[in-house]
């Protein structure tokens with residue numbers, strides 16, 4: 001009888017569900033250990049000025065080197081990190097690590113470079129978030145204008161008034177603010193006007209077809225105009241080909257990021273690649 005056999009017999013009754021929750025639990029346990037065991041690392045992808053060439057910024061992208069599974073994509077563990085709240089310490093580690101690499105860049109006397117760091121909804125809502133950003137800036141000697149935080153439309157739209165207040169606090173620290181994956185969420189244009197942001201990153205979903213599909217091209221062109229009319233810089237994500245780049249150039253888009261320039265790379269490789277070509 002299940003009852004007599006104790007808790008472990010639960011799996012006899014719901015094998016499918018239990019296999020899934022065991023897997024979930026194993027991932028959660030492993031994720032708890034990822035930080036203390038140094039299994040997290042950042043890869044870096046350049047953002048390049050369109051037309052003028054040249055490196056303007058770099059985005060830090062999180063990777064988890066799982067002991068059994070190898071490199072796990074952020075799409076596969078950030079939702080779990082959000083759900084468990086682990087994203088708060090992990091996000092702090094990401095910010096500190098990115099700022100330390102940037103110090104390494106400055107100390108080598110390299111040209112100005114903005115560091116872009118992704119922030120999750122749970123982090124942004126966390127009471128200590130603004131203070132945490134402030135202390136990491138201070139501890140790493142990071143010039144605030146060199147840091148841009150990437151937020152998403154949905155996290156700004158939920159509780160918009162509170163979100164605007166928090167954006168103002170971040171602005172007061174002197175950091176830049178970008179909306180990531182623009183076009184995939186539900187921004188109200190009325191709020192967009194009120195968000196104190198600097199930059200829009202057009203989601204790669206729209207960029208993919210711009211050289212072949214007039215509708216994609218029209219959408220990207222409209223986002224570029226919208227961004228510029230609000231005084232924002234516009235970045236195209238997912239630029240994979242010269243043809244993409246040519247259309248974006250004609251449309252007046254400011255910055256491009258994508259495999260056409262570089263895949264995300266470990267810091268040392270990023271520095272080697274980006275500083276050899278220029």
Ligand code: C2E
Pocket residue numbers: 045060061062073074075078091094118119120150180181204237238239240257258259260264
């Ligand atoms: P994102 O911030 O929109 O990052 C861009 C994603 O597109 C990255 O995926 C990047 O590797 C990929 N990508 C760049 N260029 C191209 C291209 O030309 N073609 C294609 N097909 N893909 C391209 P990645 O690294 O797997 O990250 C996925 C998402 O995970 C990120 O999307 C971001 O939302 C989230 N993420 C990554 N790092 C962090 C982090 O440190 N904290 C948080 N909260 N989220 C992160």
Ligand code: MG
Pocket residue numbers: 059118150180
């Ligand atoms: Mg991003």
Ligand code: MG
Pocket residue numbers: 180181201203204237
């Ligand atoms: Mg994006």
Ligand code: MG
Pocket residue numbers: 180181
């Ligand atoms: Mg994204």
